Amino acid sequence: MSELTVGITGEKSVAVTIENTALAMGSGTLRVLATPAMIALIEGCCAESVEDMLDEGMTTVGTNVNAAHIAASPLGVSILCKSRLVAVDGRRLDFEAEVYDSRELIGKAKHTRFIVDAEKFLNKTYTKVK
Numbered sequence: 001m002s003e004l005t006v007g008i009t010g011e012k013s014v015a016v017t018i019e020n021t022a023l024a025m026g027s028g029t030l031r032v033l034a035t036p037a038m039i040a041l042i043e044g045c046c047a048e049s050v051e052d053m054l055d056e057g058m059t060t061v062g063t064n065v066n067a068a069h070i071a072a073s074p075l076g077v078s079i080l081c082k083s084r085l086v087a088v089d090g091r092r093l094d095f096e097a098e099v100y101d102s103r104e105l106i107g108k109a110k111h112t113r114f115i116v117d118a119e120k121f122l123n124k125t126y127t128k129v130k
Contacts (some may be wrong), residue, residue: 004093008085010049014041015077016101022029027079033073033106038099041064042109045081046095050113059091060113067109073101083111090116 015021020037022028036038050060057096073079080100087094091114099107 004013004050004085004120006085006088008049008053010045010083011080012041012045012048013078013080015076016073016079021075030072031075032122033079033101035067035069036070038079038107039067039109040092041079041081042067042083042097042099042107042111043113045083046111046113049083049091049095050085050097057118058115059118059121060115062113063109064112065109066111067107069107071101071104071106071115073106077101077103079106116130 009094016033016104017029018024020062022034023031025034027034027117042065047060061063078101081097083091083095083097085098093113093115095111095113097103097111
């Protein structure tokens with residue numbers, strides 16, 4: 001595994017579409033970016049920022065998100081997440097993220113991920129259905 005160090009950054013963007021609105025996702029009644037969609041963007045941004053540094057067969061899983069969705073974003077605008085790795089403690093990775101639309105900061109989050117062996121993780125998880 002490459003050295004995971006504090007300061008690694010990531011960026012990921014999406015457009016607000018019908019599919020990621022509060023109305024479509026069932027988290028509200030308006031056609032604005034849904035909070036669950038913003039959280040998924042944050043998790044994806046953080047995960048992708050370290051993905052290339054992991055050993056083969058390893059991945060990260062999200063375990064905690066503490067997010068504030070502070071402004072609404074309408075259909076058609078582009079949303080950008082910027083993440084930064086702020087702590088590494090063994091397999092635990094702590095991130096901070098900010099999310100912007102074309103006009104302003106719309107969200108902030110602290111997010112924790114853990115490095116896991118993908119095959120072992122899935123094998124353990126799927127014992128629940130055996």
